[in-house]
Amino acid sequence: MNWDVALILTVGGLATGSVYLLAGLGLVLIFSVTRVVFVPFGDIAAFAALSLAAFETGTTPPTIGLVLTLASLAVVAELWQLMRRRELARMPRVLMVWGLLPALPCLAAWWVTGRNLPAIAGIVASILLVVPIAPLIARIALRPIADASVLVLLIASLALHFLLSGLGLLFFGPEGSRTHPLVAGATTLPGGFPVSMQVLLMIASAIVLSGLFYLLFERTLHGKALRATAINRVGARLVGIRPARTAALAYGGGSLLAGLIGVLIAPVTTIYYDSGFIIGLKAFVAAIIGGLASYPLTALGALAVGLVESFASFWSGALKDVFVFGTLIPVLLLRSLLASRIEEEEEEIDE
Amino acid sequence: MLISRLIRYAAAAAGAAALAAGALAADLKVGLSVSLSGPNSSLGIPYAKGMQTALAYKPEINGRKVQLIVLDDSSDPTTAGRNARKLIQEDKVDVLIGTSGVPSAMAMAQVAKEGATPMIGVTPFAPVDNPWVVAVAQPTQLMVDAVVERMKRNGIKTVGYIGFSDAWGDLVYDALTKTAPTAGISVVANERYARNDQAVTGQVLKIIALHPDAVMTGGAGTPGALPFLALAELGYKGGIYGQHGLINPDFIRVAGAAGNGALMSTGPVIVAEQLPANYPTRKIALEFREAFLKVNHAPSTDAFSAYSFDAWLVFADAAARALSATKAEPGTPAFRLALRDAIHTTKEVVGTHGVFNFKPGAVYGVDERARVIVKLENGQWKLAP
Numbered sequence: 088m089n090w091d092v093a094l095i096l097t098v099g100g101l102a103t104g105s106v107y108l109l110a111g112l113g114l115v116l117i118f119s120v121t122r123v124v125f126v127p128f129g130d131i132a133a134f135a136a137l138s139l140a141a142f143e144t145g146t147t148p149p150t151i152g153l154v155l156t157l158a159s160l161a162v163v164a165e166l167w168q169l170m171r172r173r174e175l176a177r178m179p180r181v182l183m184v185w186g187l188l189p190a191l192p193c194l195a196a197w198w199v200t201g202r203n204l205p206a207i208a209g210i211v212a213s214i215l216l217v218v219p220i221a222p223l224i225a226r227i228a229l230r231p232i233a234d235a236s237v238l239v240l241l242i243a244s245l246a247l248h249f250l251l252s253g254l255g256l257l258f259f260g261p262e263g264s265r266t267h268p269l270v271a272g273a274t275t276l277p278g279g280f281p282v283s284m285q286v287l288l289m290i291a292s293a294i295v296l297s298g299l300f301y302l303l304f305e306r307t308l309h310g311k312a313l314r315a316t317a318i319n320r321v322g323a324r325l326v327g328i329r330p331a332r333t334a335a336l337a338y339g340g341g342s343l344l345a346g347l348i349g350v351l352i353a354p355v356t357t358i359y360y361d362s363g364f365i366i367g368l369k370a371f372v373a374a375i376i377g378g379l380a381s382y383p384l385t386a387l388g389a390l391a392v393g394l395v396e397s398f399a400s401f402w403s404g405a406l407k408d409v410f411v412f413g414t415l416i417p418v419l420l421l422r423s424l425l426a427s428r429i430e431e432e433e434e435e436i437d438e
Numbered sequence: 439m440l441i442s443r444l445i446r447y448a449a450a451a452a453g454a455a456a457l458a459a460g461a462l463a464a465d466l467k468v469g470l471s472v473s474l475s476g477p478n479s480s481l482g483i484p485y486a487k488g489m490q491t492a493l494a495y496k497p498e499i500n501g502r503k504v505q506l507i508v509l510d511d512s513s514d515p516t517t518a519g520r521n522a523r524k525l526i527q528e529d530k531v532d533v534l535i536g537t538s539g540v541p542s543a544m545a546m547a548q549v550a551k552e553g554a555t556p557m558i559g560v561t562p563f564a565p566v567d568n569p570w571v572v573a574v575a576q577p578t579q580l581m582v583d584a585v586v587e588r589m590k591r592n593g594i595k596t597v598g599y600i601g602f603s604d605a606w607g608d609l610v611y612d613a614l615t616k617t618a619p620t621a622g623i624s625v626v627a628n629e630r631y632a633r634n635d636q637a638v639t640g641q642v643l644k645i646i647a648l649h650p651d652a653v654m655t656g657g658a659g660t661p662g663a664l665p666f667l668a669l670a671e672l673g674y675k676g677g678i679y680g681q682h683g684l685i686n687p688d689f690i691r692v693a694g695a696a697g698n699g700a701l702m703s704t705g706p707v708i709v710a711e712q713l714p715a716n717y718p719t720r721k722i723a724l725e726f727r728e729a730f731l732k733v734n735h736a737p738s739t740d741a742f743s744a745y746s747f748d749a750w751l752v753f754a755d756a757a758a759r760a761l762s763a764t765k766a767e768p769g770t771p772a773f774r775l776a777l778r779d780a781i782h783t784t785k786e787v788v789g790t791h792g793v794f795n796f797k798p799g800a801v802y803g804v805d806e807r808a809r810v811i812v813k814l815e816n817g818q819w820k821l822a823p
Contacts, residue, residue, distance in 0.1 A: 092643050095672070099639045261477045262688040263660040283671070356636040357660055357692055365634060400640025405603045405630040407640070 104393020129363025135349025476513025488743030601656020658683030
C-alpha cells in the first residue's frame with residue numbers, strides 16, 4: 088500500500104463514515120427520547136433513494152401509496168382511542184394531524200412526478216415524502232407499547248423493519264437503482280489527487296447537519312425539551328413536556344435525516360429495497376460507540392466505522408463486515424468495564 | 439321432475455362423451471413452476487412469459503393439445519418442491535419445467551426423480567445421479583471458456599477477478615481458474631464483495647495495484663454493475679470482461695457509461711438480428727422474438743424467456759417421438775418413461791440459445807454454438823465475433 092491508495096481509501100472511508108454519522112445521530116436521537124432502537128431507520132433511507140430514482144425515470148414513486156396507507160392506519164388508531172375516551176370533539180384535530188399532514192408531501196410528490204422540473208424538486212419531494220413514515224409507524228406500532236421494556240421495543244422495531252423491507256420489495260421490485268449525481272465533476276486536492284464532488288458534498292453535509300443539530304439542541308426550546316425527555320422522562324413530564332409530542336418530534340427528525348441520507352448516497356451506490364438495513368446496522372455500531380447517548384462520540388464512532396470498513400475492504404473484501412462488527416467487542420468490553428453497577432440499577436427502577 | 443331427469447341424462451351423456459374423448463386422445467400436460475414473486479421474480483416472470491409464447495407458437499404436438507399449468511414458487515425452494523409434488527401427483531403432468539434459482543431447481547429435481555417424471559431445467563444446475571433431469575441453459579464452464587478464449591485472442595496475460603462472495607462468485611471463479619492456465623493466462627487477484635455492498639473501492643484498488651491486463655467480473659444483475667462503476671471511477675484502462683449473468687437490461691441501466699466496451703459471453707438469442715444469416719439459431723430466435731411480441735405486447739429483452747421457449751421446443755420434439763414410439767397414453771407412468779428416453783435421444787434440435795443434443799447421463803445438451811461474445815456499446819449489446 089502506498090500513499091495514493093491510503094488517501095483514496097481515507098476519502099472513501101470518510102464519505103461512508105459521514106453517512107453513518109447522520110444515521111447514527113438519528114438513531115441516538117430516537118433512542119434517547121423514546122428508548123427505541125429504531126431498526127427501520129435504514130429502510131426509510133432506502134425508500135427516499137428509490138423514490139428519487141422513480142422521479143428521475145418519470146414514474147410515480149410507490150412510496151406515496153405506503154405513506155397514505157400508514158396515515159389511514161394511524162387515523163384509525165387515533166379515532167379508536169378517541170372513541171374509547173369519548174372525546175370525539177377532538178376529531179377534526181386528529182384528522183388534520185394524522186390524516187392531512189402526511190398527505191401533503193404525497194400531494195407534492197404526485198405533482199412533481201413526470202414534470203420537467205429541475206432535479207432539486209425531485210430531491211426535496213423524496214425527502215419530504217419519507218418524513219411522515221417514522222412518526223406514522225411509531226404512532227401505529229410503538230406508541231401503544233411506549234412504556235414496555237427496551238427489549239420489547241427493540242423486538243417490535245425489528246418486526247417493523249421486516250415489514251417495511253417486505254413492502255419495499257413489493258413496491259420497488261428486486262432490482263437496484265442509482266440516481267444522477269447531485270453535483271457533477273471532480274476537484275483536485277493539493278498533491279494532484281482527484282476527489283469526486285459528490286463525495287465532498289457528502290462530507291460537507293454531514294458537517295453542516297451535525298452543526299445544525301448542535302444548535303438545535305443548545306439554542307431552541309424544542310431541542311431543550313428533547314434533551315430533557317432524554318435525561319429524565321418523569322422529570323420532563325413534571326415540568327410540562329408531553330412525551331408523546333417529543334417522541335413524534337424525534338421520529339420526525341430521524342425520518343428527515345434518513346431522507347437526507349437516502350438522496351446523498353443514491354448517486355454513489357446502487358440502492359436496493361433492502362440496502363437500508365446494513366447502513367442502519369453499521370450506524371448502530373457507531374451509536375454503541377457513543378453509548379447510545381453521546382452525539383459527539385457517535386460522530387467519531389461513525390467516522391471510525393467508515394475508515395475501518397474502507398481499509399478492511401482493501402485488505403480482505405470478503406471479511407470487511409467481520410472487521411466492522413468485530414470492533415464492537417472491544418468497545419463493549421470497555422463500556423461494561425467503565426459503566427458502574429449503580430447506573431444499571433437506576434435504569435431498572437426507571438422502567 | 440321430468441326436466442331434472444332430462445338434465446341428469448344429458449349430464450351423464452356429456453360425461454361419457456368426455457370420458458370417451460379422453461380415452462381416445464389425452465392431452466399432454468406441462469407443469470411449470472417458476473418464481474413469479476420474491477427476489478427471483480426478475481427471472482421468473484420472463485420464464486413464464488417465454489412459456490406462454492411457446493404455447494402460442496406450438497400449441498399442438500402430433501394433433502394433441504398441450505395443457506400448461508403454471509405455479510408460483512415465490513423464490514422459495516420448499517415451495518418449489520411442494521409445487522413439483524402437486525404437479526406430479528394431482529395434475530399428473532408429463533413433464534416438469536422450472537425454475538429460477540439453483541436451490542429451488544434442485545428441490546424440484548429431487549421430486550421429479552421420486553415421482554419418475556422427466557424435468558427440463560431452465561437454470562444452469564447439475565443434480566448428481568438424477569436420470570430424470572436435463573437442463574437447457576448453458577453450463578457456466580462453457581460460457582466462461584468463451585470469455586477466456588477471447589482474452590487469449592486479445593493477448594491478455596494476467597487477469598484480476600472480482601465477483602460475488604457467494605455461490606455464483608465461486609462458480610465463475612472456479613471456471614476461470616480451470617481454463618485460464620491452459621490459455622496461458624494467470625489469475626492474479628481474487629476479490630469478493632457482497633451483493634448489497636455500498637462500494638468496492640478497496641477491492642478494485644487492490645486489483646489495479648497489481649496491474650492486470652484485464653479484469654473479469656463474477657456478478658449478476660444490477661449488483662454486478664458495482665465493479666464496472668468503481669473501475670471506471672478509478673481510471674482503470676485495461677479490458678473488462680463479464681459473463682452471461684450480467685446480460686440484463688437493468689444492468690445496463692445501473693452501469694451506464696461505465697459498462698461501455700465490456701465484453702461478455704451470452705446465448706446468441708440476445709443478438710439474434712446481428713447473427714450471420716447462416717447461423718443455426720438465427721431463424722428460430724427471430725421467430726421467437728416475433729411470437730413474444732405478439733403474445734406479451736412487449737419486445738423480449740432478456741435471455742430467460744428464451745430458455746423456457748427452448749425447454750418447450752425440446753419437450754415438443756421428444757413428445758412427438760415418444761407418441762409415435764409407444765402406445766402409452768400421456769398421463770401414464772409408461773408414457774413418462776418413454777418421454778424421458780426420447781428427451782435423452784434428442785438430436786440436433788435447434789432452439790433460440792443453441793442446438794440441443796441430450797445423452798443419458800449428461801445434464802447439459804449444448805455446445806459452442808450456444809454462446810457468442812457481445813460488447814456493450816452505448817447501452818446496446820453488439821455481436822463481437
